[in-house]
Amino acid sequence: MEWTEDLSVGNKTIDGQHKELFVKINDLVLAINNSVCKYKIGDVIKFLDDYIVFHFGEEEKMMQKSSYPGYKAHKAQHEDFKRNFSALKHDLAKLDGGKKPGSYDLSVRTNQIVVDWILEHIAMVDKKLGEFLKPDSLN
Numbered sequence: 001m002e003w004t005e006d007l008s009v010g011n012k013t014i015d016g017q018h019k020e021l022f023v024k025i026n027d028l029v030l031a032i033n034n035s036v037c038k039y040k041i042g043d044v045i046k047f048l049d050d051y052i053v054f055h056f057g058e059e060e061k062m063m064q065k066s067s068y069p070g071y072k073a074h075k076a077q078h079e080d081f082k083r084n085f086s087a088l089k090h091d092l093a094k095l096d097g098g099k100k101p102g103s104y105d106l107s108v109r110t111n112q113i114v115v116d117w118i119l120e121h122i123a124m125v126d127k128k129l130g131e132f133l134k135p136d137s138l139n
């Protein structure tokens with residue numbers, strides 16, 4: 001999956017953080033393809049755990065500061081993602097750090113959840129937010 005300009009939301013901070021997500025998820029895809037994802041999935045889930053707190057927090061701060069009218073609906077999607085992610089985290093814990101064979105399924109599921117997120121949230125919902133913020137964020 002490649003980050004392309006049409007995924008830009010027009011805000012440098014948000015775009016920069018989205019690009020980080022792409023780097024990480026591409027690492028995971030590579031690890032899946034090379035059959036070494038069991039060594040990688042724990043690290044990816046740890047990254048996502050920190051990332052969603054930080055990145056969603058940043059977006060939510062921007063929405064509040066700018067009195068964004070779509071705040072509630074947007075935040076609800078973040079909460080949904082957190083719930084889906086919790087299930088992955090829970091399953092990782094059962095896999096003893098992701099080093100057991102079942103981590104292949106977990107890796108594929110993690111990849112799927114993030115890819116869906118990119119297509120359904122970043123490309124649409126974050127983009128709308130970026131449009132709204134644009135006049136103030138041409139830096």
Ligand SMILES: [Fe+2]
Nearest residue numbers: 059121125126
């Ligand atoms: Fe968002």
